[in-house]
Amino acid sequence: DAMVIQNPRYQVTQFGKPVTLSCSQTLNHNVMYWYQQKSSQAPKLLFHYYDKDFNNEADTPDNFQSRRPNTSFCFLDIRSPGLGDTAMYLCATVTSEKGSYNEQFFGPGTRLTVL
Amino acid sequence: QKEVEQDPGPLSVPEGAIVSLNCTYSNSAFQYFMWYRQYSRKGPELLMYTYSSGNKEDGRFTAQVDKSSKYISLFIRDSQPSDSATYLCAMSTSYNFNKFYFGSGTKLNVKP
Numbered sequence A: 001d002a003m004v005i006q007n008p009r010y011q012v013t014q015f016g017k018p019v020t021l022s023c024s025q026t027l028n029h030n031v032m033y034w035y036q037q038k039s040s041q042a043p044k045l046l047f048h049y050y051d052k053d054f055n056n057e058a059d060t061p062d063n064f065q066s067r068r069p070n071t072s073f074c075f076l077d078i079r080s081p082g083l084g085d086t087a088m089y090l091c092a093t094v095t096s097e098k099g100s101y102n103e104q105f106f107g108p109g110t111r112l113t114v115l
Numbered sequence B: 001q002k003e004v005e006q007d008p009g010p011l012s013v014p015e016g017a018i019v020s021l022n023c024t025y026s027n028s029a030f031q032y033f034m035w036y037r038q039y040s041r042k043g044p045e046l047l048m049y050t051y052s053s054g055n056k057e058d059g060r061f062t063a064q065v066d067k068s069s070k071y072i073s074l075f076i077r078d079s080q081p082s083d084s085a086t087y088l089c090a091m092s093t094s095y096n097f098n099k100f101y102f103g104s105g106t107k108l109n110v111k112p
Helices: none
Strands: A003-008 A010-013 A019-025 A031-037 A044-048 A053-056 A064-070 A072-079 A087-094 A111-113 B004-006 B011-014 B021-023 B029-037 B045-051 B054-058 B061-065 B073-075 B085-093 B107-112
Touching: A003 A087, A019 A031, A019 A087, A019 A111, A031 A072, A044 A064, A044 A072, A044 B085, A072 A087, A072 B011, A087 B004, A111 B107, B004 B085, B021 B085, B021 B107, B045 B061, B045 B073, B073 B085
Parallel strands: A010 A111, B011 B107
Antiparallel strands: A003 A019, A019 A072, A031 A044, A031 A087, A044 A053, A064 A072, A087 A111, B004 B021, B021 B073, B029 B045, B029 B085, B054 B061, B061 B073, B085 B107
16 A cells, blocks of 8 residues: 555654654655644644755754655654654655645654653 | 644544534635544544535535635534544645645544
């Protein structure tokens, strides 16, 4: 089945220790997103890629970076995690093909805990 | 003011009840409206989407959009314990349809 896959599902890291979260998709969608979701809050958009074009939200901390080496894969790097970065990180995809672009598909998320 | 407001609940109903979930928004440019269901510790899954105003029905679910009031609703008929989840509304504009604005979600508990 076509899907969005995130690894790892759970990650525990120490304060200040870099961490990388990965996302892969078999949907061949050209738009990929990273969201941060804290408990009982709306998903907060961190970045998105439209094809290879990188779009950074104005309020995304510099501590967060992303890479998209090809259509299928996307990575979220947190250079120096703080306690406030404990959250669920969601990867999502969309196709910009007309008629389908409002159907955003999410991965299962990576639950990150910073100690 | 947040662009999308959603009552966080929790909303607790008996099995078989009709559930009404709602969102209000402030940006009149929103044209696409989505409802997602999110089970605990899982990613959101798309339930329904509508374009502009009107109703859309899919099985036990009905989505309504009232653009004049900037108000959207999701109705669940004959609610089941398996419907217990957090429901998120989301919206986007026609000129920047790649960007989605989410509500904070309403937690629903359907009691057997």
